[in-house]
Amino acid sequence: MEKDFLTIALPKGKLLIDSVRLLSRIGIECNHVNEDSRKLFYDLPADNVKIIICRATDIPTYIEYGAADLGIAGKDTLLEENKDVVELLDLKFGYCRFVVAMPEGRVPPKLANGEYDLSGLNYQRVATKFPRVAEAFFSGLGMQVSPIKLHGNIELAPCVGLAEMIVDIVSTGKTLRENHLVEVAPILEATSRLIANRVAYRMKHERIRDIVGKLRQEMNEDISAK
Numbered sequence: 001m002e003k004d005f006l007t008i009a010l011p012k013g014k015l016l017i018d019s020v021r022l023l024s025r026i027g028i029e030c031n032h033v034n035e036d037s038r039k040l041f042y043d044l045p046a047d048n049v050k051i052i053i054c055r056a057t058d059i060p061t062y063i064e065y066g067a068a069d070l071g072i073a074g075k076d077t078l079l080e081e082n083k084d085v086v087e088l089l090d091l092k093f094g095y096c097r098f099v100v101a102m103p104e105g106r107v108p109p110k111l112a113n114g115e116y117d118l119s120g121l122n123y124q125r126v127a128t129k130f131p132r133v134a135e136a137f138f139s140g141l142g143m144q145v146s147p148i149k150l151h152g153n154i155e156l157a158p159c160v161g162l163a164e165m166i167v168d169i170v171s172t173g174k175t176l177r178e179n180h181l182v183e184v185a186p187i188l189e190a191t192s193r194l195i196a197n198r199v200a201y202r203m204k205h206e207r208i209r210d211i212v213g214k215l216r217q218e219m220n221e222d223i224s225a226k
Contacts, residue, residue: 009072018192022218040052059195070195094192098133098167102184103182124146127148
């Protein structure tokens with residue numbers, strides 16, 4: 001295993017632009033990396049790096065099995081996939097929130113503290129892309145739910161009677177409002193994280209530590225500039 005060579009997995013979609021921009025700022029010249037070319041891997045010999053482009057939900061798997069040394073993945077994906085990887089750094093971009101949402105006409109009553117009373121949702125069905133996150137949240141409240149895993153159009157499920165509620169990620173809440181859904185409980189906030197393969201983290205520790213240090217410095221400078 002060449003200790004200075006790194007394979008870095010970057011996510012397709014909206015996180016790719018921010019990922020490329022951040023790596024370029026620490027000296028890994030990858031501004032030419034994009035989805036438009038349909039290339040799935042890029043050799044960067046000057047930086048001793050190879051970049052591979054993956055579906056965001058697959059990145060923890062590539063990292064766990066050593067197909068990539070480092071990767072960038074949303075905390076939402078890490079929680080749901082639950083892979084054996086090392087989480088190194090919160091990169092502060094790709095912000096979203098996990099929430100429980102229900103149709104406007106079926107929201108539960110509010111408690112004295114202003115929060116919705118979720119007790120009536122015990123043993124109900126929840127449509128979600130994130131069954132592990134949904135079950136963990138309700139289990140923490142001493143409740144059981146029946147997750148129904150969907151891969152898209154989560155907001156449709158309560159409208160057609162497939163489920164009583166949804167657990168999904170939101171950024172602005174616009175999609176919920178457009179589909180007459182109301183957020184009844186926040187679950188957690190999520191941002192993008194730098195993750196590493198456990199073996200690579202030991203064998204290539206100096207190189208990885210250098211990258212983490214540069215990334216942390218860049219983010220600190222961003223905060224100072226605000």
